[in-house]
Amino acid sequence: MNPFALMVFIFSLAIGTTVTLSSYHWLLAWIGLEINTLALIPMMTKTPHPRAIEAATKYFLTQAAASALILFSCLINALQTGEWNINAPTDLLINPLSIALMMKLGLAPLHFWLPEVLQGISLQTGLILSTWQKIPPMVLLIQTSHLANLNLTITLGLASILIGGWGGIGQTQLRKIMAFSSIGHLGWIIIILKFNPQLSIFSFILYIVMTTAMFISLISLSATKMSQISTSWTKNPALATTSMLVLLSLAGLPPLTGFPPKLLITLELIKQNMAIVATLIMLASLLALFFYLRLTYIITLTLSPNTNNSTAAWRTPTKPHLMSAIMNTMALTLLPMTPTILLM
Numbered sequence: 001m002n003p004f005a006l007m008v009f010i011f012s013l014a015i016g017t018t019v020t021l022s023s024y025h026w027l028l029a030w031i032g033l034e035i036n037t038l039a040l041i042p043m044m045t046k047t048p049h050p051r052a053i054e055a056a057t058k059y060f061l062t063q064a065a066a067s068a069l070i071l072f073s074c075l076i077n078a079l080q081t082g083e084w085n086i087n088a089p090t091d092l093l094i095n096p097l098s099i100a101l102m103m104k105l106g107l108a109p110l111h112f113w114l115p116e117v118l119q120g121i122s123l124q125t126g127l128i129l130s131t132w133q134k135i136p137p138m139v140l141l142i143q144t145s146h147l148a149n150l151n152l153t154i155t156l157g158l159a160s161i162l163i164g165g166w167g168g169i170g171q172t173q174l175r176k177i178m179a180f181s182s183i184g185h186l187g188w189i190i191i192i193l194k195f196n197p198q199l200s201i202f203s204f205i206l207y208i209v210m211t212t213a214m215f216i217s218l219i220s221l222s223a224t225k226m227s228q229i230s231t232s233w234t235k236n237p238a239l240a241t242t243s244m245l246v247l248l249s250l251a252g253l254p255p256l257t258g259f260p261p262k263l264l265i266t267l268e269l270i271k272q273n274m275a276i277v278a279t280l281i282m283l284a285s286l287l288a289l290f291f292y293l294r295l296t297y298i299i300t301l302t303l304s305p306n307t308n309n310s311t312a313a314w315r316t317p318t319k320p321h322l323m324s325a326i327m328n329t330m331a332l333t334l335l336p337m338t339p340t341i342l343l344m
Contacts, residue, residue, distance in 0.1 A: 012039035055120025160187025165287025213331035
């Protein structure tokens, strides 16, 4: 892709996100979401491949349906109340609005587009889709969390955690595994949204840090399949080790960065007399733990057969960027910083 065109699309992504984040008006927020969607589609199709075109089409249709539902809900609310303010105390059509925003995020059972779209695009674009594109809908959900339907958030959160773990078990493609990982993490964030929006923000920030670190590691290793990460130790032992630890952090194992969100969310649910829900999400997250541990096993304890064909890939030099070191460090060592981050 032309560097100038790429710069324009990235600039448009930044503008769309900024418009949504800074708007108090539903129409402006909707415009920001549309700018974001339309800026990402050309980036998905920068490699003219049928799978990329298919992914972009699926993404466009899903986002267009969700945007239409958002606009419909906002128009009906404005018609009934005369209010376009996002923080206006009206819950006339909050359920369709929440469902549309969750569809944009890829929460179950509206998740079917996410694994297919992520599989059809490059790792770099997948990084943007899994992190940057989730910021505007999540911010709008947090802004309307005081109106959200408790049964809706708990049902979709539970379904997302369950499907995020169950769907990832049978996958060998790393992009699909990261898609189901994203669905599972967003389930944890949504389930606590009504009770404690600040904790949702905290969990979402750490989700972005860990997912970015994992994607940058995969980009550095040029790995899109399980069989390719099995040779990562010979390419770059240090990066293979940190990638393994980032996977354990995504799984939520102590003393890594992914542990505090799950611990705090579980404690908050118990505090809200939701011990059964807390038990269910902890049991459901064991499914995700299985495929994270399988990936760590493949990275550190297996090597491909030493044939002439396989050794060629091993000799390919990998030069991780500074960003890889920064994000990996943050994805592993932010546990002691948890109280400070929460106070901020």
